Amino acid sequence: MTELSSILQLTRNDFSYFFRTKWLMAILLSLHLSDMLVVALVYGKLMSFNYFQFFVPAIIVMGLFVAALDTGRRIWLAIREGVIQYYLSLPISIYGIVAAYLLAGGLAAVVYSTSLLLVALVVLPAQAVWNTLILLPFLFVLAMGLAGIAASLAAFASTHGEYYFAYQQIVQTILLVFSTVYYPIAVISNYFPPFLTNIVSANPLSLAAEAMRQYTFAGNSVQPLFLINILLASLPFAIIGATAYLIALHTIQVKGKL
Amino acid sequence: MRSVIRLIWFDLKHELKPPVWITLQWFTFTIQLFIYGALISQLVTATEIGNYQQFYAVGFLVMMTFDIGSHAGRDFVEDAHEGRLPYLLSLPISRSKLFLATALKGGFELALMLTVPFAITLSLIGNLTVVSVAAAVATLFCLGFGIAGLMLGLSFIAFKSSDLYAAITTGLSAIIIRFSTVLYPLASLARASPGYASVARFSPLTYGADLVRLFLGFDPSILLNPVYAVAVLTALAVSTLGLSMFLLQRLVEGVKSG
Numbered sequence: 001m002t003e004l005s006s007i008l009q010l011t012r013n014d015f016s017y018f019f020r021t022k023w024l025m026a027i028l029l030s031l032h033l034s035d036m037l038v039v040a041l042v043y044g045k046l047m048s049f050n051y052f053q054f055f056v057p058a059i060i061v062m063g064l065f066v067a068a069l070d071t072g073r074r075i076w077l078a079i080r081e082g083v084i085q086y087y088l089s090l091p092i093s094i095y096g097i098v099a100a101y102l103l104a105g106g107l108a109a110v111v112y113s114t115s116l117l118l119v120a121l122v123v124l125p126a127q128a129v130w131n132t133l134i135l136l137p138f139l140f141v142l143a144m145g146l147a148g149i150a151a152s153l154a155a156f157a158s159t160h161g162e163y164y165f166a167y168q169q170i171v172q173t174i175l176l177v178f179s180t181v182y183y184p185i186a187v188i189s190n191y192f193p194p195f196l197t198n199i200v201s202a203n204p205l206s207l208a209a210e211a212m213r214q215y216t217f218a219g220n221s222v223q224p225l226f227l228i229n230i231l232l233a234s235l236p237f238a239i240i241g242a243t244a245y246l247i248a249l250h251t252i253q254v255k256g257k258l
Numbered sequence: 259m260r261s262v263i264r265l266i267w268f269d270l271k272h273e274l275k276p277p278v279w280i281t282l283q284w285f286t287f288t289i290q291l292f293i294y295g296a297l298i299s300q301l302v303t304a305t306e307i308g309n310y311q312q313f314y315a316v317g318f319l320v321m322m323t324f325d326i327g328s329h330a331g332r333d334f335v336e337d338a339h340e341g342r343l344p345y346l347l348s349l350p351i352s353r354s355k356l357f358l359a360t361a362l363k364g365g366f367e368l369a370l371m372l373t374v375p376f377a378i379t380l381s382l383i384g385n386l387t388v389v390s391v392a393a394a395v396a397t398l399f400c401l402g403f404g405i406a407g408l409m410l411g412l413s414f415i416a417f418k419s420s421d422l423y424a425a426i427t428t429g430l431s432a433i434i435i436r437f438s439t440v441l442y443p444l445a446s447l448a449r450a451s452p453g454y455a456s457v458a459r460f461s462p463l464t465y466g467a468d469l470v471r472l473f474l475g476f477d478p479s480i481l482l483n484p485v486y487a488v489a490v491l492t493a494l495a496v497s498t499l500g501l502s503m504f505l506l507q508r509l510v511e512g513v514k515s516g
Binding site for chain 2 (some may be wrong): 023026027029030031034035038039041042043044045046047048049051163166169170173174177178182183187188190191
């Protein structure tokens with residue numbers, strides 16, 4: 001069996017594990033659909049601009065983010081419960097295991113967020129649905145970057161028991177709150193100093209949410225530079241995550257534990 | 259009573275050494291209130307709410323109460339699955355004392371986790387009396403015990419299927435919060451859809467949030483009738499805790515959970 005087919009098999013295994021976790025599906029779907037169909041709609045009645053139109057595209061990106069972060073939970077479980085020892089005994093290199101996890105994380109996040117997109121298209125008219133096809137590869141790289149963040153958290157927390165979920169909550173809260181997922185950049189620039197506003201603008205979640213709003217729903221023509229920005233913002237996370245997980249796997253391979 | 263205190267301390271000391279989860283709750287509240295709450299309040303133009311950041315602060319306290327209360331059920335299920343429950347049931351301690359220890363532990367957790375967020379909320383709102391603060395605290399505890407009782411009652415489903423329990427409670431949690439007045443007043447829910455307001459009237463969080471807001475000086479015209487709120491919260495706490503106690507009395511040692 002070649003390395004590539006082993007990677008694809010491991011990717012398929014991890015990908016299906018995500019969708020087979022019933023409680024997780026219940027959490028994610030109930031959270032995102034209720035955000036879309038209740039919170040966005042009711043907040044719209046409290047504001048003088050169309051918050052529904054603003055927030056619904058961002059919920060798709062939130063779905064992508066949360067689903068990608070679940071990669072960390074799966075890695076953490078694999079390390080904690082010793083499944084990783086079994087993976088290390090398979091005829092696949094540690095590079096292959098890392099690649100498989102990041103691919104599965106990215107793929108699961110894109111598939112899950114596409115299901116949210118389909119619901120969003122029912123409730124909010126989109127001007128250029130086909131632009132989403134151009135966005136998809138970039139969203140996939142973004143999801144791999146987010147999976148990379150989760151992987152590095154899992155590698156970092158694997159020796160600290162349940163603290164993984166604390167780290168995950170901190171990262172999730174910070175990345176979402178300091179982004180344009182919930183509020184326009186104009187409001188943020190009124191409240192934050194310029195350097196913090198720049199950080200919020202460069203946040204990959206802000207870029208993805210803006211791309212979804214502008215290109216899929218508003219129907220503006222896709223700007224290649226903007227897509228490159230998404231790539232540039234996502235790749236460092238994927239590389240850092242892959243390196244952290246690789247180091248963790250190497251340590252387990254050599255010492256038998258972290 | 260010593261055995262009850264020993265049981266409470268046995269569980270609580272894990273959370274206090276080090277107090278990761280308590281600190282995390284305080285951190286999340288602070289970020290949510292001073293970033294998310296502050297920025298969203300700049301977008302909210304509905305005059306009936308007044309200061310949305312204050313409105314949101316109380317709503318977030320109620321969400322935290324719900325979250326902490328619902329942990330009691332989850333802990334109970336984990337105890338059953340990890341073999342701790344059969345051990346506790348075999349101890350020379352009556353079922354009523356065991357139940358009292360579980361309930362009091364929940365109460366202490368609630369007090370620890372809400373102390374800082376509640377103090378911040380009070381300082382944000384200002385101009386309060388001792389009676390109004392005490393009444394708000396009592397309401398939050400009543401709601402917390404009610405939710406804990408509800409989740410403990412539901413946790414008995416987990417003896418048949420833990421997946422089903424996790425899916426029901428997590429799905430239910432998101433819906434109970436979204437379809438309530440935690441984030442927005444009932445009138446806004448009704449403006450979005452009359453059906454949403456009708457569903458919100460069945461959510462215990464609606465009554466908890468509105469009653470706490472009434473005690474903390476919010477405009478009574480946007481809140482539910484406090485008489486109904488007191489009746490609903492008392493009935494919830496008494497009935498669900500009573501039901502859970504009844505079910506615990508019937509639980510046989512050596513019970514197997516699926």
